[in-house]
Amino acid sequence: MGKISLMLVLAGVLMAVLGVSDEALAKGDDAAFWNARPDAATFARVQEERVQKAQAALDRLLAVKGKRTLQNTLAPYDEVLLYLDAAGQQAGLMQEVHPDAAFRSTAEKISQKVSAFSTDLSLNRAVYDALSAIDTSGADAETRYYVERTLRDFRLAGVDKDEATRRKIKALRDELVLIGQEFSRNIRDDKRTVTVNDVKELEGLPADYIERHKPGPDGKITLTIDYPDSLPVFSYARNEALRKRMYIAYNNRAFPNNMAVLDRLIAKRHELANLIGFKTWADYITADKMVQTSKNASTFIDRIVQASTARAEREYQVLLKRKQQDVKDAKNINAWEFSYYSELVRKASYDFDTQSVRPYFPYDRVKQGVLDVTGKLFGVTFKQVKDAPVWNKDVECYEMFENGRLVGRFYLDMHPREGKYSHAAQFGVRTGVAGKQIPEAVLVCNFPGGIAGDPGLMEHDDVVTFFHEFGHLLHTLFAGRHKWVGIGGISTEQDFVEAPSQMLEEWTWDPTVLQSFARHYKTNEPIPTELVKQMRRAAEFGEGLRVRRQMVYARLSLSIYDREPGKVNTDALVKQITEQYQPFPFVEDTHFQTAFGHLDGYSAVYYTYMWSLVIAKDMFSQFDKANMLAPGVAKLYRDRVLAPGGSKPAAKLVEDFLGRPFNFEAWQKWLNEGS
Numbered sequence: 004m005g006k007i008s009l010m011l012v013l014a015g016v017l018m019a020v021l022g023v024s025d026e027a028l029a030k031g032d033d034a035a036f037w038n039a040r041p042d043a044a045t046f047a048r049v050q051e052e053r054v055q056k057a058q059a060a061l062d063r064l065l066a067v068k069g070k071r072t073l074q075n076t077l078a079p080y081d082e083v084l085l086y087l088d089a090a091g092q093q094a095g096l097m098q099e100v101h102p103d104a105a106f107r108s109t110a111e112k113i114s115q116k117v118s119a120f121s122t123d124l125s126l127n128r129a130v131y132d133a134l135s136a137i138d139t140s141g142a143d144a145e146t147r148y149y150v151e152r153t154l155r156d157f158r159l160a161g162v163d164k165d166e167a168t169r170r171k172i173k174a175l176r177d178e179l180v181l182i183g184q185e186f187s188r189n190i191r192d193d194k195r196t197v198t199v200n201d202v203k204e205l206e207g208l209p210a211d212y213i214e215r216h217k218p219g220p221d222g223k224i225t226l227t228i229d230y231p232d233s234l235p236v237f238s239y240a241r242n243e244a245l246r247k248r249m250y251i252a253y254n255n256r257a258f259p260n261n262m263a264v265l266d267r268l269i270a271k272r273h274e275l276a277n278l279i280g281f282k283t284w285a286d287y288i289t290a291d292k293m294v295q296t297s298k299n300a301s302t303f304i305d306r307i308v309q310a311s312t313a314r315a316e317r318e319y320q321v322l323l324k325r326k327q328q329d330v331k332d333a334k335n336i337n338a339w340e341f342s343y344y345s346e347l348v349r350k351a352s353y354d355f356d357t358q359s360v361r362p363y364f365p366y367d368r369v370k371q372g373v374l375d376v377t378g379k380l381f382g383v384t385f386k387q388v389k390d391a392p393v394w395n396k397d398v399e400c401y402e403m404f405e406n407g408r409l410v411g412r413f414y415l416d417m418h419p420r421e422g423k424y425s426h427a428a429q430f431g432v433r434t435g436v437a438g439k440q441i442p443e444a445v446l447v448c449n450f451p452g453g454i455a456g457d458p459g460l461m462e463h464d465d466v467v468t469f470f471h472e473f474g475h476l477l478h479t480l481f482a483g484r485h486k487w488v489g490i491g492g493i494s495t496e497q498d499f500v501e502a503p504s505q506m507l508e509e510w511t512w513d514p515t516v517l518q519s520f521a522r523h524y525k526t527n528e529p530i531p532t533e534l535v536k537q538m539r540r541a542a543e544f545g546e547g548l549r550v551r552r553q554m555v556y557a558r559l560s561l562s563i564y565d566r567e568p569g570k571v572n573t574d575a576l577v578k579q580i581t582e583q584y585q586p587f588p589f590v591e592d593t594h595f596q597t598a599f600g601h602l603d604g605y606s607a608v609y610y611t612y613m614w615s616l617v618i619a620k621d622m623f624s625q626f627d628k629a630n631m632l633a634p635g636v637a638k639l640y641r642d643r644v645l646a647p648g649g650s651k652p653a654a655k656l657v658e659d660f661l662g663r664p665f666n667f668e669a670w671q672k673w674l675n676e677g678s
């Protein structure tokens with residue numbers, strides 16, 4: 004997942020990932036966002052000024068007397084967004100990456116201010132009335148769509164309700180933020196552990212794992228339920244009892260604390276949806292998505308479940324056969340045995356060790372590979388800006404050129420450091436606006452490398468992540484040439500935004516593409532074709548069962564929000580859906596829903612991951628698998644899908660590229676036969 008989706012959820016109506024620098028506005032074109040190293044106070048002052056300018060533009064909009072026009076109403080409204088989102092995005096970035104803790108907390112305060120401003124704006128009836136009064140009949144298609152979408156988003160925020168209702172809506176939204184924070188906090192703060200009485204129980208785990216977990220004075224070993232401790236147990240521990248204990252502990256995180264919190268979250272969201280005029284929260288939250296209704300989302304999940312039946316069953320039988328080598332009369336695979344037997348099957352059938360590809364992926368080569376591959380595909384070149392005064396010394400600044408013209412700028416903040424955002428995401432800095440400012444964005448990752456003398460050998464997973472996040476970045480840059488900031492950049496539907504990135508991942512599985520940059524850091528030998536093929540085969544095992552697991556999440560996420568809260572018993576739903584979609588018997592006394600953070604952030608729309616993957620597979624079917632670096636289709640894709648940004652509904656963009664609406668064929672073929 005990228006940062007963008009989260010921003011879309013958090014920002015509500017103001018969903019574009021935008022930004023602008025005062026300097027750029029002053030110069031009218033291409034000055035960099037980060038062209039000095041301000042201290043926290045200066046940074047805060049610059050952003051405060053933006054908020055004030057947003058307020059001034061808003062005041063101008065409201066002061067208009069007489070006929071509402073694009074010029075006197077939409078233009079100042081778009082200017083409000085321009086300033087707000089610049090402040091919001093830049094503060095949002097700095098709170099995650101600035102090396103100085105005091106700077107980060109200053110940035111956090113600015114983010115809160117911007118978000119409060121945005122919430123108020125989304126419920127500002129006078130603004131809505133003014134925008135509604137614009138006559139757009141003579142406007143171009145993009146502008147008409149912009150106004151239409153904006154008005155819809157205002158209505159979805161509840162702006163057209165009476166004042167008392169709006170007050171209630173605001174209070175509910177504020178309360179929901181607090182409940183969501185409590186839900187996350189309970190997950191974060193659950194420090195339960197699993198006790199191991201004898202080091203023998205750790206048999207099968209890697210030596211460095213056992214080394215890291217020495218017995219205490221009482222001879223007992225303590226394991227936490229965090230990923231680095233729990234995942235290796237599921238994959239490698241030969242001791243079944245240990246795996247089972249870990250499974251139960253892991254699936255009780257934040258239980259029982261979050262049971263009641265989740266119920267409150269569900270009830271309050273339902274109440275909010277009702278106030279805005281929807282029957283359920285699921286109906287409300289899907290209304291601005293490609294999927295449009297909760298019923299469509301439900302049908303989609305059914306379809307994916309149905310389509311994955313054969314493969315999931317096949318894989319389950321393979322696992323069961325493998326287990327029967329160890330346990331003669333085994334009748335089933337238990338949930339805590341899935342990873343363990345998958346690993347054994349992979350080793351026996353595909354003879355692939357994930358570590359074996361790392362020497363071919365030193366960070367610098369991979370970075371150059373990402374730039375060369377995408378540059379060639381999309382007809383652009385990248386040039387590093389040396390000595391750019393960025394926020395940390397290892398951050399690099401690049402500019403993107405097309406036919407010699409500067410069209411975008413980005414920053415790569417790619418290696419871990421203390422206090423920095425610990426996942427991988429693309430952050431917007433400012434959306435480009437035609438004739439006004441070029442787009443800027445940042446990749447924030449935590450890859451190996453960046454240390455003198457360290458080749459920074461990456462896992463293939465890291466390479467996939469790099470391409471994925473770079474896909475978001477290119478989307479931002481290519482979509483930065485619209486007239487209005489509000490339809491530029493990745494201001495597209497939440498269930499579409501991952502598709503371009505998921506599609507770009509395909510380039511990391513092609514031997515020829517990989518061989519164009521992946522060379523052994525010592526011998527300079529390109530990665531062998533056979534090794535890439537082996538890696539692919541190994542990665543594909545378990546895909547059917549993984550799809551089923553994803554559908555458990557998707558169905559649960561939808562089900563708790565698509566009915567009256569009084570009819571929601573989350574324990575019963577978890578059990579019922581798990582038994583329905585997965586071949587493993589349900590494990591009593593587990594409650595994974597209490598630590599399923601997406602139930603807050605994504606609420607009812609977890610389906611979006613699979614939805615956008617179906618689209619990604621379909622779009623990818625247009626490319627020539629035998630020559631993945633051919634530029635023709637890529638250029639078409641760039642022009643019809645990426646460049647339009649949020650100026651058309653996503654379904655239309657996909658149709659413009661495919662020449663037909665998207666369908667399941669390519670996805671189904673991938674699932675049946677591998678890509």
Ligand SMILES: [Zn+2]
Nearest residue numbers: 004005501504
């Ligand atoms: Zn993403």
